Amino acid sequence: MTGWMLRGGLLVATLGAAAGCHREPSPPPPGPAAAPVSATVPPGVGMDGVTKPLLQVLADEKAHRPGGTPRGDALFDALDKAGIAMQGRSQVLGRTVGAAFCENGHTPQGIVVSVCEFADAGALAKGRAYSAKAFATALPNRVLVANKNTLLTINPPEGSTAGAQVETIQRTFAAL
Numbered sequence: 638m639t640g641w642m643l644r645g646g647l648l649v650a651t652l653g654a655a656a657g658c659h660r661e662p663s664p665p666p667p668g669p670a671a672a673p674v675s676a677t678v679p680p681g682v683g684m685d686g687v688t689k690p691l692l693q694v695l696a697d698e699k700a701h702r703p704g705g706t707p708r709g710d711a712l713f714d715a716l717d718k719a720g721i722a723m724q725g726r727s728q729v730l731g732r733t734v735g736a737a738f739c740e741n742g743h744t745p746q747g748i749v750v751s752v753c754e755f756a757d758a759g760a761l762a763k764g765r766a767y768s769a770k771a772f773a774t775a776l777p778n779r780v781l782v783a784n785k786n787t788l789l790t791i792n793p794p795e796g797s798t799a800g801a802q803v804e805t806i807q808r809t810f811a812a813l
């Protein structure tokens with residue numbers, strides 16, 4: 638055996654031994670386990686406890702609209718008659734502000750009109766306070782007006798010159 642072969646064999650043996658002795662660092666021990674979702678929220682339940690799909694929640698809100706208070710569709714029809722064409726009329730989720738039912742639309746000039754019907758005066762007061770606080774930064778130009786247990790939100794575009802339309806919307810709502 639030549640010296641080169643002997644040295645090569647020793648080198649391979651040394652590298653092989655070193656490779657066999659080399660260990661990857663152990664992964665850190667796992668932290669405290671988070672509670673599984675199923676332990677905190679039953680399957681099929683949203684974060685707010687609703688177990689129904691959104692379309693079913695909207696259908697339930699529509700089926701259980703409160704009486705004795707101005708309705709959104711009545712306002713939109715009255716606005717159309719007053720010459721303010723409402724576009725994109727649609728139901729929106731009322732539970733966001735604690736309302737029994739909400740719908741909105743907009744004018745061609747970009748004024749967004751939302752109408753939320755509440756079960757009673759207490760629910761309306763809570764919903765109005767929540768809306769005032771939660772959307773103050775995102776929608777600073779809006780106007781909130783109550784009539785019985787219905788809350789009207791008028792949101793003109795920033796820098797809008799549609800003040801006359803906003804006033805007509807308010808007067809029409811007050812007359813319902």
